[in-house]
Amino acid sequence: MSEPDSKGLRALIDKHRIPCKILDKHPLQTKEPVLMDFKCIEALLGLPEFRVIGQVLGPTQLDLHLERRDTDIVCPRCQTCCSRVKESRPRCLRDLPILERPVMLWLHLRRFECRGCRHRPWETSTTFGARTKWTVRLYNRVREEFLRGCPCKELARRYGLSERTVFRWTFERSRGGRPRKLGRALGIDEYARRKGHRYNTLIVDLDKGKPIVTLKGRRADDVVAWFRSRAQDELARVEVVVLDMSKAFFAAIQEVFGDQVHIIDRFHVVQQAVEALDAVLGSVKKQLAKDEAKELKKLRKRWLQSADQLNVAELLARYEWQRRFPALRETIAWVQDLRTWFERTYTKPAREALLKLIERASQSAQEPLQRVAGTLTRWCDPIVRYIRHRYSNGMTEGFNNKIKLIQRMAYGLRNEHNRRKRILAWCGAP
């Protein structure tokens, strides 16, 4: 925004080019800024509880004076309506800029006098918190933009804040990157610091929905060393650790907590089965002509859904394919059974059912199914433990995606401390 001028084009005229005579006759009105329409400001503000009663356009910011729309309040003592204003007190809040000018809101909260009982109640606002000096929307916007990589200085200028405030708001929740306390249920996963090169470990509190820490490396030693650095009473609290089928994490957790806490994330188990199905599909496809193979590929996605989600044509197609290729029929049925297995409620029958499923796979003629049977046998106990605790690593995977985003926006974070701070500040519930 350049000079605010209601008479449009006049602002574009260079004063020095105008002959003195004309300038004397029609002095350019640059001294007094033309103010915005109050209705227009109210529309931009979006605070229906308030009306604008004044504005001051300063060199660095726009001050808006607001008053509540209600002209009376109900006396809290005698419940009569009082409309006599005794005094008012301004309170200021920083808000989002309007037309790129930082905005300061001045709320003039009034004190009324009750005619009946002489009580003098203050009015209160429902829109803003009692003590904050800024609006929530400003706070959220500043955090978000800083975490997305906008420079602190630029944000401070744009929103009329100090650089310290921008910094404090953004990293308040990260507590300077210090690890949080361990909870009852943990999720553990790895993410790439640099793709294919270096990996980090992420540990998440699954009950609170927050990351606890992220540390360098993904080897068992790294994880064990970190857990050993925690207090003993914190470690005693941990009952459940959800992991994918990673041997390093398994070994680390076993060393720290013994072998009763592991749970294998159910989506990773199903993923193994789906990969086996894809391998079988691949071998079937080799026996087909090109256009038929294409059709099979199209159908694959829909096949894994349960029968009631398919329409009649798809059901028939599935039936037809299964009739032609028994290998396909066997694998699809097995994958479906494995998926429904996770819906079970009781541990003991679930264990027996899983053993039966594994047995079925190992006796199959399909080589991919046999391989899955081997994997599941190795991880059998941690998989069965899912039935009792029902924790999955969905949240951890979600944070992993967010971390990828954070790293990409910062063009790869070199500084480990900085990375941890950003991740703890950004991921999870406030």
Ligand SMILES: [Zn+2]
């Ligand atoms: Zn009263």
